[in-house]
Amino acid sequence: MHRYITKRLLLIIPTLLGAAMIIFFMLRLIPGDVCEVRLAGTGLFVDEAEIELCREKLGLTKPILVQFYTFVSGYVTWDLGESMWTGKPITHEIAIRFKLSIQVAIMATLVAVLIAIPLGVISAVKQDTWVDYVVRSFSIAGIAMPSFWLGILIILGLLIGSQKFFGEPWMPPIYYVSPFEDFWRNMSQLIWPAVATGYRYSAVVTRMTRSALLEVLREDYIRTARAKGMIEKVIINRHALKNSMLPVLTIVGIEFAFLMGGLVVTEQVFNLNGLGRLFVESVGAQDFNLTQQLVMLVVLVAVLTNFLVDLVYAWLDPRIRYG
Amino acid sequence: MAIAETATEYILPEDVRDPWYVRFGGLMRRQPLGTAGAFIVILMVLATIFAEVISPYDPEMISFETMLVPPSISHWMGTDAFGRDILTRIIYGARTALFVGFTAAFVGSTLGLVLGVASAYFGGFFDLVVQRLVDILMAFPLIVLALAVVATLGPGTLNVVIAITIPFIPQCARVVRSSALAIREIPYVDAARALGFSHSRIILRHMVPNVMAPYLIMVTTFVGHAILLEASLSYLGLGVQEPTAAWGLMLQGGAEEYAESAPWVPIFPGLAITLAVFGFNLFGDALRDLLDPRLRAR
Numbered sequence: 163m164h165r166y167i168t169k170r171l172l173l174i175i176p177t178l179l180g181a182a183m184i185i186f187f188m189l190r191l192i193p194g195d196v197c198e199v200r201l202a203g204t205g206l207f208v209d210e211a212e213i214e215l216c217r218e219k220l221g222l223t224k225p226i227l228v229q230f231y232t233f234v235s236g237y238v239t240w241d242l243g244e245s246m247w248t249g250k251p252i253t254h255e256i257a258i259r260f261k262l263s264i265q266v267a268i269m270a271t272l273v274a275v276l277i278a279i280p281l282g283v284i285s286a287v288k289q290d291t292w293v294d295y296v297v298r299s300f301s302i303a304g305i306a307m308p309s310f311w312l313g314i315l316i317i318l319g320l321l322i323g324s325q326k327f328f329g330e331p332w333m334p335p336i337y338y339v340s341p342f343e344d345f346w347r348n349m350s351q352l353i354w355p356a357v358a359t360g361y362r363y364s365a366v367v368t369r370m371t372r373s374a375l376l377e378v379l380r381e382d383y384i385r386t387a388r389a390k391g392m393i394e395k396v397i398i399n400r401h402a403l404k405n406s407m408l409p410v411l412t413i414v415g416i417e418f419a420f421l422m423g424g425l426v427v428t429e430q431v432f433n434l435n436g437l438g439r440l441f442v443e444s445v446g447a448q449d450f451n452l453t454q455q456l457v458m459l460v461v462l463v464a465v466l467t468n469f470l471v472d473l474v475y476a477w478l479d480p481r482i483r484y485g
Numbered sequence: 486m487a488i489a490e491t492a493t494e495y496i497l498p499e500d501v502r503d504p505w506y507v508r509f510g511g512l513m514r515r516q517p518l519g520t521a522g523a524f525i526v527i528l529m530v531l532a533t534i535f536a537e538v539i540s541p542y543d544p545e546m547i548s549f550e551t552m553l554v555p556p557s558i559s560h561w562m563g564t565d566a567f568g569r570d571i572l573t574r575i576i577y578g579a580r581t582a583l584f585v586g587f588t589a590a591f592v593g594s595t596l597g598l599v600l601g602v603a604s605a606y607f608g609g610f611f612d613l614v615v616q617r618l619v620d621i622l623m624a625f626p627l628i629v630l631a632l633a634v635v636a637t638l639g640p641g642t643l644n645v646v647i648a649i650t651i652p653f654i655p656q657c658a659r660v661v662r663s664s665a666l667a668i669r670e671i672p673y674v675d676a677a678r679a680l681g682f683s684h685s686r687i688i689l690r691h692m693v694p695n696v697m698a699p700y701l702i703m704v705t706t707f708v709g710h711a712i713l714l715e716a717s718l719s720y721l722g723l724g725v726q727e728p729t730a731a732w733g734l735m736l737q738g739g740a741e742e743y744a745e746s747a748p749w750v751p752i753f754p755g756l757a758i759t760l761a762v763f764g765f766n767l768f769g770d771a772l773r774d775l776l777d778p779r780l781r782a783r
Contacts, residue, residue: 180621188637306763308713310720311736311755318748420626427628427717441629442721445636453636461624 163476170472174465179234181461182454186230189450195222196246196448220246233454247449255440255452256459262338263429263436265348266355267421273360274367275414281364282371282410287398289376297368304365309424313358313431320354336433355432359424363417370413374406381405408479415471419464519771525764532579542570544577545728553747563749565735571749575757577730582761585642585715585725589649590707596650597657598700602692604658605665606674606684615658622655631714635723645724649711657703664696698776705772709765716758732758 197216217223221232236242242252285297317333324332334351341348378384379402387397425438437456444452503511513520532539541559548568556563562571604615622630634648668674669692677687718724719733727734735754743750 176617177621177624180617181624184621185633188633191637302763302766303759306709306713306766307759308716308720308733308755308762310717311751311758314736314751314755318751322748422626422629426632427720430721441632442723445632445723448636453633457625457629457633460626460629464624464626 167473170469174469177465178458178462182234182458183230185454185457186233187226189454190226190229196220196450197222199446199448242455243451245444245449245452247444247447247452252452252455256437256455259436259440261340262352262434263422263425263438265341266352266359266425266428266434266436267418269352269356270360270363270421270424271414271418273356274363274417277360277364278367279371279410282368283375283398283403285368286372286375286379297372301365301368304361304368307362308427309358309362310427310431312361313355313428316354316358317431334432338435352434355425355428355434358431359421359428362424363421366417367410367413371406371410374409375402378402378406408475411474411478412471415467415474419467422460422463516771516774518767519774522764522767522769522771525760526768529579529583529761529764532576533583536576536580540570540573540576542573544569544573544730553743553750555747556749562753563747565750566747571735571753574730574735575732575753578732578735578754578757579761581642581725581729581731582712582715582758585646585649586708586711586765588646589653589711589715590704592646593650593653594657594700594703594707597654597659597703598661598693598696599688600654601658601661602665602688602696605662605669606688606692608669616662619655619658622652623659625652627652627710628714628717631718632721632723635718640718640723640726642725642729645715645718648718649714653703653707653711657700657707660699660703661696664699665692668692668695702769702773702776705765705769709762709769712758712765713762732761 195217197213197220214223221229224232232243240253244251245255248255281297281300285294288294321331321333324330334354335347336351338351339347384397384402387401388394392401422438425436426441427438428434429436429438430442437459441453441456443449444456546569548564551560551564551568551570553566554560554564554568560570560572562575564570565574600615604612625633630652631648634651635644638644638647674687674691677691682691715724715731716733716736719731720736722737725731725734732754736751
């Protein structure tokens with residue numbers, strides 16, 4: 163097991179290096195950079211020399227391999243560089259937004275799991291009845307509905323609803339407060355984006371729960387349990403559900419790793435100052451440093467989550483042995 | 486010889502299958518959701534082809550007399566802040582969505598198909614390199630990779646197509662490779678090699694036709710994904726640009742400003758996206774059931 167863990171952890175390094183190469187060279191493939199966006203974007207006449215000076219300052223004139231070396235060696239010295247747009251250290255830019263995004267991500271996962279597992283179980287137990295059809299339609303709709311549109315609808319509903327009931331429109335607060343400072347204020351801000359991203363997430367998990375449970379319910383030991391007269395509830399909860407949780411766990415892990423993608427749009431809708439929004443802004447400003455670091459962060463989260471899911475898998479299912 | 490003579494008497498009867506409409510009806514009964522999906526897809530295709538004929542207005546005509554008119558007989562879905570008819574823009578938006586969706590899905594999965602089959606066929610070092618590359622690309626969330634491509638190329642309809650195509654290639658390559666690995670072991674591939682056929686001929690003529698089922702399933706699923714992705718990118722302002730009609734673009738800056746005055750502005754385009762993706766997903770699911778029951782688990 164230890165050997166397996168070491169091997170997997172070591173394999174992460176080439177993956178990250180590959181991702182670093184792809185993102186680094188892709189961003190520099192096409193002409194245009196942050197200096198042009200910043201100086202020429204104002205619409206005023208800009209001296210070519212001024213742009214050149216700006217590039218010089220940001221190190222964009224150095225040979226590309228030197229730039230790549232600076233980028234990668236930054237991970238060893240823990241110096242991720244500065245944002246080309248704001249000039250502040252990237253670690254700082256990420257740190258001030260990380261809490262918000264990770265909180266929304268965790269809350270969205272909770273929302274998803276709390277909705278998905280009961281629904282998936284009901285849908286599997288009542289297979290091919292109207293309950294099943296309703297649950298399945300609900301989850302297919304969740305996959306089709308863009309989360310930013312759901313976010314817009316939630317805001318519309320909140321505004322119109324509060325107008326109707328309290329006489330004045332209410333909007334979730336815009337500034338982030340830590341949940342340890344003001345729990346309710348924090349919740350009233352973040353619960354809505356968590357629901358908007360969580361719905362889609364839950365749809366995927368519901369489908370997986372349903373199909374995994376249906377598979378397990380066809381096993382021989384379920385028939386045995388029924389034959390010996392066990393209560394159906396116990397069969398479902400103890401025998402079937404536990405054994406069907408493995409694929410569900412995988413899908414929860416994969417979706418969590420990719421949650422960042424959902425946050426990119428949701429944070430925009432709810433005006434949240436999180437990592438997703440930072441990413442969109444950095445792309446718009448052609449801030450290469452920031453974009454590549456954020457992409458690397460997302461890839462790191464994805465790779466680590468996959469690794470953790472594999473480990474938990476082995477821990478939950480003694481039949482799986484990694485050698 | 487006698488056997489052969491008697492055998493000739495058993496000529497296959499005339500086509501005993503039911504006429505096509507009866508078979509089609511049976512298919513509809515067995516796959517009601519898939520039929521619904523196909524219906525939505527066909528509706529979208531028709532809207533795309535006949536956009537000029539069916540849409541009541543000009544999608545790019547700005548009119549200040551008709552700004553934010555609520556839904557009425559003359560404007561079924563109301564008008565937006567520039568006085569443009571929303572129904573018209575939704576019909577033209579179907580054109581954008583289908584163009585981006587089909588092109589990205591088709592090109593992405595076809596490149597993935599060739600890469601996946603080649604990877605399985607050659608094996609060895611080539612396979613290893615391709616698979617590591619696929620691993621790396623698949624560690625990027627779809628929209629993050631697409632955004633990174635947009636960061637490189639800049640916004641615009643064609644760049645959006647490229648941005649959406651690239652993440653599809655590794656996904657399709659992975660699925661196709663696993664099917665192609667099984668086919669590679671079947672003796673006819675060895676036979677083809679023994680006959681001295683070139684690698685490209687074996688890959689394209691002998692192996693590719695046999696992985697058509699997973700390929701077609703991937704294409705239909707990708708169209709739905711691509712429509713959603715295009716809408717997200719356009720919503721973020723990094724996709725299709727004004728004045729082109731695109732659903733995601735129509736949702737831009739919709740919520741707060743229009744909540745009280747014009748809720749119809751954000752509602753209808755979102756409904757169109759949901760319906761379109763819904764249709765392609767249902768269609769894809771039904772196709773999967775028909776073509777390859779083994780893939781049903783996922």
